[in-house]
Amino acid sequence: MTRADSQTRSRAPGRQDWSTWPHYNAAAAGFRGYWYPVTWSSHVTGKPTGIRLCGDAIVLVRDRGTVHALHDRCPHRGVPLSLGRREFPGTLSCAYHGWTFDLADGDLVAAITDGPRSPICGKARVATYPVAERLGMVWVYVPIAGEDAPPIDEQLPEELVGTPFVMGGRIDDRTGNWRFACENGYDEGHAKYLHRTSLWRLFKAMPTWNVTRIEQRGRWIYRRQLEQYWEADFPGLGRWTNKRWWKLSPPAAKDGAASNIGNTGAAKKVDPVIAAQDFPGFASVSMPGVLRIAYPGFIHYEFYVPVDADHHRYVGVMVNFLEGAATARFYLKYLGWIRWLFHGQFSGQDAWMVDVTDAPPEKLYRPDVSLTAWRGLAEKDYTAKLAAVENPAAPKNKDA
Ligand code: FES
Numbered sequence: 001m002t003r004a005d006s007q008t009r010s011r012a013p014g015r016q017d018w019s020t021w022p023h024y025n026a027a028a029a030g031f032r033g034y035w036y037p038v039t040w041s042s043h044v045t046g047k048p049t050g051i052r053l054c055g056d057a058i059v060l061v062r063d064r065g066t067v068h069a070l071h072d073r074c075p076h077r078g079v080p081l082s083l084g085r086r087e088f089p090g091t092l093s094c095a096y097h098g099w100t101f102d103l104a105d106g107d108l109v110a111a112i113t114d115g116p117r118s119p120i121c122g123k124a125r126v127a128t129y130p131v132a133e134r135l136g137m138v139w140v141y142v143p144i145a146g147e148d149a150p151p152i153d154e155q156l157p158e159e160l161v162g163t164p165f166v167m168g169g170r171i172d173d174r175t176g177n178w179r180f181a182c183e184n185g186y187d188e189g190h191a192k193y194l195h196r197t198s199l200w201r202l203f204k205a206m207p208t209w210n211v212t213r214i215e216q217r218g219r220w221i222y223r224r225q226l227e228q229y230w231e232a233d234f235p236g237l238g239r240w241t242n243k244r245w246w247k248l249s250p251p252a253a254k255d256g257a258a259s260n261i262g263n264t265g266a267a268k269k270v271d272p273v274i275a276a277q278d279f280p281g282f283a284s285v286s287m288p289g290v291l292r293i294a295y296p297g298f299i300h301y302e303f304y305v306p307v308d309a310d311h312h313r314y315v316g317v318m319v320n321f322l323e324g325a326a327t328a329r330f331y332l333k334y335l336g337w338i339r340w341l342f343h344g345q346f347s348g349q350d351a352w353m354v355d356v357t358d359a360p361p362e363k364l365y366r367p368d369v370s371l372t373a374w375r376g377l378a379e380k381d382y383t384a385k386l387a388a389v390e391n392p393a394a395p396k397n398k399d400a
């Protein structure tokens with residue numbers, strides 16, 4: 001490359017679009033074909049509630065213990081069914097003229113204001129969505145083309161299926177596209193700088209910079225920290241570090257030696273369940289936007305749930321693999337401070353950035369390999385999913 005070439009390059013505005021990842025680029029309102037957590041189980045009662053997911057309006061209602069999800073639009077005149085009520089067991093009646101739908105299959109079973117022999121019955125229906133309850137939340141599957149939902153356990157983080165744990169969490173409605181939220185979650189560069197002022201990190205120094213490699217294992221990609229630098233001299237500018245006298249010093253290690261459990265240095269003790277996972281890196285992400293951060297004593301998850309192109313729901317969950325009396329200590333700790341400092345103020349810094357991110361165009365730098373790897377994973381996983389939906393008999397691509 002000539003000098004002139006390299007100058008032109010460095011002046012180039014960067015990526016003008018996301019055409020490298022066409023499915024990802026098109027998924028502004030979310031990827032259909034996945035399960036999403038939408039609200040706490042305790043919030044879904046016999047009174048219908050309207051939500052929005054992947055751009056779809058959905059009504060949730062609990063009937064005799066089971067949660068049902070239907071398209072939140074009456075086919076008669078388009079009134080939201082979430083304004084209606086359950087007149088008969090197993091049904092939901094529209095608030096306007098009393099069209100009454102079977103909660104299980106969405107069929108119109110009565111039109112109250114046209115009498116018991118109304119000929120419209122059986123001639124209209126609303127779409128229903130598969131529903132599951134896990135982690136104290138209601139999960140809804142958004143189909144691509146009316147396909148059956150795969151078992152939700154195949155999509156949950158593996159360590160949360162069949163292992164006892166306690167959890168605390170927070171669900172917030174936020175502005176900004178879900179992809180910015182997910183990219184922010186897995187973003188290699190920002191935590192060290194943006195979060196240096198957070199109360200959650202008040203007593204713990206963060207590295208100045210890392211050398212990172214992305215590794216895939218199964219359906220997750222991991223950020224493996226190869227080198228970790230706590231301070232750095234910037235030629236002609238000076239030294240920059242996040243170390244302060246009041247912050248715990250990172251454990252003594254050779255300069256550059258990295259920890260891959262938590263991002264504030266190596267730990268003396270690691271929870272046996274977490275240790276047994278043998279995660280290649282402390283931050284990992286999988287479709288359809290699930291972030292997992294492994295710390296020595298707990299795992300933090302973030303689910304970025306697409307509401308529509310400009311809004312997402314942030315679901316932050318902290319899990320401890322505890323049973324019995326120890327769980328009381330967890331709840332005290334979680335409600336006492338973790339919920340406010342970590343899921344509140346710390347995560348609020350992310351919400352702030354996600355709201356103001358505006359890309360593409362963008363000009364990426366070395367740590368952004370985390371972003372391009374995630375987009376690549378999404379593209380590959382979704383391509384395989386589309387093929388499976390179009391041709392359900394074909395063998396599944398294990399690696400996707
Ligand atoms: S609009 Fe729903 S019954 Fe008329």
Ligand SMILES: [Fe+2]
Nearest residue numbers: 184191195350
């Ligand atoms: Fe962050």
